[in-house]
Amino acid sequence: MVSGTTVPSDIDIAQAAEMKPITEIAADAGILEDELELYGKYKAKVDYKSILERLKDEPDGKLIDVTAITPTPWGEGKTVTSLGLAQALRKIGKKVILCLREPSLGPVFGIKGGAAGGGYAQAVPMEDLNLHFTGDIHAVGVTNNLLAAMIDTELMEGRNKLNINPLTVSWRRVVDMNDRALRNVVVGLGGLLNGSPRETGFDISVASEVMAILALATDLKDLRERMGRIVFAYDRDGKPLTAEDIGAAGAMTALMKDALKPNLIQTLEHGPVFMHAGPFANIAHGNNSVLATKIALKLADYVVTESGFGADLGAEKFMDITCRYGGFSASAVNITSTIRALKMHGFGSMQDRSELEVENLEMLDKGCANLAKQIENMKLFGIPVVVTVNRFASDTDAEVELVQKRAVEFGAEACNPITVHANGGDGAIEAANAVVEACERPSDFQFLYPDSASIKEKIETIATKVYGADGVDYMPEAEEKIKRFTEAGYDKLPICMAKTHLSLSHDPTLKNRPTGFRVPIRDIRPSIGAGFLYPILGAMSTMPGLPERPAAVDVDIDVETGRITGLF
Numbered sequence: 001m002v003s004g005t006t007v008p009s010d011i012d013i014a015q016a017a018e019m020k021p022i023t024e025i026a027a028d029a030g031i032l033e034d035e036l037e038l039y040g041k042y043k044a045k046v047d048y049k050s051i052l053e054r055l056k057d058e059p060d061g062k063l064i065d066v067t068a069i070t071p072t073p074w075g076e077g078k079t080v081t082s083l084g085l086a087q088a089l090r091k092i093g094k095k096v097i098l099c100l101r102e103p104s105l106g107p108v109f110g111i112k113g114g115a116a117g118g119g120y121a122q123a124v125p126m127e128d129l130n131l132h133f134t135g136d137i138h139a140v141g142v143t144n145n146l147l148a149a150m151i152d153t154e155l156m157e158g159r160n161k162l163n164i165n166p167l168t169v170s171w172r173r174v175v176d177m178n179d180r181a182l183r184n185v186v187v188g189l190g191g192l193l194n195g196s197p198r199e200t201g202f203d204i205s206v207a208s209e210v211m212a213i214l215a216l217a218t219d220l221k222d223l224r225e226r227m228g229r230i231v232f233a234y235d236r237d238g239k240p241l242t243a244e245d246i247g248a249a250g251a252m253t254a255l256m257k258d259a260l261k262p263n264l265i266q267t268l269e270h271g272p273v274f275m276h277a278g279p280f281a282n283i284a285h286g287n288n289s290v291l292a293t294k295i296a297l298k299l300a301d302y303v304v305t306e307s308g309f310g311a312d313l314g315a316e317k318f319m320d321i322t323c324r325y326g327g328f329s330a331s332a333v334n335i336t337s338t339i340r341a342l343k344m345h346g347f348g349s350m351q352d353r354s355e356l357e358v359e360n361l362e363m364l365d366k367g368c369a370n371l372a373k374q375i376e377n378m379k380l381f382g383i384p385v386v387v388t389v390n391r392f393a394s395d396t397d398a399e400v401e402l403v404q405k406r407a408v409e410f411g412a413e414a415c416n417p418i419t420v421h422a423n424g425g426d427g428a429i430e431a432a433n434a435v436v437e438a439c440e441r442p443s444d445f446q447f448l449y450p451d452s453a454s455i456k457e458k459i460e461t462i463a464t465k466v467y468g469a470d471g472v473d474y475m476p477e478a479e480e481k482i483k484r485f486t487e488a489g490y491d492k493l494p495i496c497m498a499k500t501h502l503s504l505s506h507d508p509t510l511k512n513r514p515t516g517f518r519v520p521i522r523d524i525r526p527s528i529g530a531g532f533l534y535p536i537l538g539a540m541s542t543m544p545g546l547p548e549r550p551a552a553v554d555v556d557i558d559v560e561t562g563r564i565t566g567l568f
């Protein structure tokens with residue numbers, strides 16, 4: 001992601017940065033020394049229990065959610081915007097903490113690259129957080145796969161005391177990498193000692209229910225209870241079987257004990273960043289942990305958080321799932337946009353980026369219909385909306401002015417474009433003032449649907465109100481799951497739609513603000529421990545694949561100095 005004027009590469013900027021010891025960052029944020037567990041000099045985990053108990057009588061700060069229009073495959077700079085906005089809020093004298101998700105190695109080595117921001121709006125240490133960080137995602141993978149191994153052990157011939165119906169096993173293995181070859185596999189080949197053959201598959205680790213649980217758990221007790229509620233299959237009488245039933249929940253919680261503690265790092269301008277949990281937004285709920293947000297709200301006057309992908313995905317799930325379980329609500333929303341993405345929605349070429357870098361007001365104006373819909377989507381929750389343009393060097397003044405004009409017409413506030421990639425916090429001062437003002441405006445936060453609505457009512461509310469669909473079509477497997485989940489009492493849970501991030505619809509080829517379409521629900525999977533059901537829309541896969549030229553091709557290391565190159 002390069003916006004504004006030409007600057008050095010992201011990794012060069014990050015490696016040249018003079019970081020402060022994390023103890024100083026913590027002290028500035030109001031975290032006590034004995035509430036830190038150091039992971040080297042520049043990162044730490046925090047004792048959430050101590051902090052929340054110590055500050056339980058403090059009022060919560062204002063919560064700002066950064067989301068976006070429907071993005072291009074290259075991303076539109078939501079993380080850059082979030083970091084730049086947090087840095088700018090500090091520059092105007094506000095006590096602010098930024099809450100972000102941990103990066104998955106899938107995108108890091110895929111098409112998008114890392115998730116540390118970019119330019120002079122980055123979180124550091126950049127290499128650490130983009131690679132193994134504090135090991136949280138590895139813990140998620142091992143925990144997920146422990147349950148998978150125990151299920152297949154139970155299914156071996158002569159065992160199966162739980163009377164598991166193998167055809168109902170929904171628990172899949174995970175790996176933190178984009179690996180399409182693992183989407184569908186057969187396990188148990190090689191004879192009786194190697195298990196019972198059956199079809200299954202892999203998901204990416206950040207789509208695991210364990211990751212969603214990590215992001216939604218409020219303490220260790222809640223984590224243990226959620227692990228126990230995981231439904232992995234049904235017995236032959238139709239009864240749901242849980243991780244508690246198979247005896248895995250205790251060990252799974254033990255593996256996740258340290259991962260539950262939020263991670264503290266810093267911005268390039270030495271502001272505090274909680275980077276914790278990393279559920280994908282097009283598969284899982286796409287937001288950082290409830291615990292990190294709750295701590296930040298007690299420590300700071302303003303908390304900036306980022307929801308994955310467009311406002312129809314991560315932000316809708318933030319409002320309807322994260323806020324529901326976290327017991328908090330957003331005070332304002334910042335919708336990130338780029339001229340290039342809006343031109344793409346005006347039916348510009350996705351194959352030739354150069355076409356998107358030439359002034360074309362007609363194409364841009366057509367594409368602004370997508371911005372209009374995403375503003376409408378956020379206003380469904382009763383929250384003030386600020387639109388920012390993440391400015392690129394090729395953007396013209398006339399293009400920026402058109403987007404600002406349309407944003408105001410659509411009911412949002414617009415400010416001058418941000419240039420945080422090139423200028424750090426100084427590039428978002430006006431945006432910072434705009435979101436502070438928006439936080440003071442009257443709001444009437446509300447969920448999109450009540451808990452009491454049926455599964456179909458919830459799905460259809462999201463599909464018609466947020467995506468703009470004419471209706472929903474349910475495949476036979478989805479119909480059967482709805483019946484089963486309703487009978488089990490899971491119909492009161494919120495819905496987490498798994499769909500493409502490249503369109504408001506289920507079809508990635510439908511750009512802008514599509515109309516006249518119906519949403520097909522292929523399947524519905526249980527995520528009972530996390531506390532939601534997730535329908536699979538159209539051809540959506542829970543295991544991404546690498547592009548023809550993966551970002552991994554550019555990553556290398558200087559064997560003499562140990563310096564990593566090529567991360568972005």
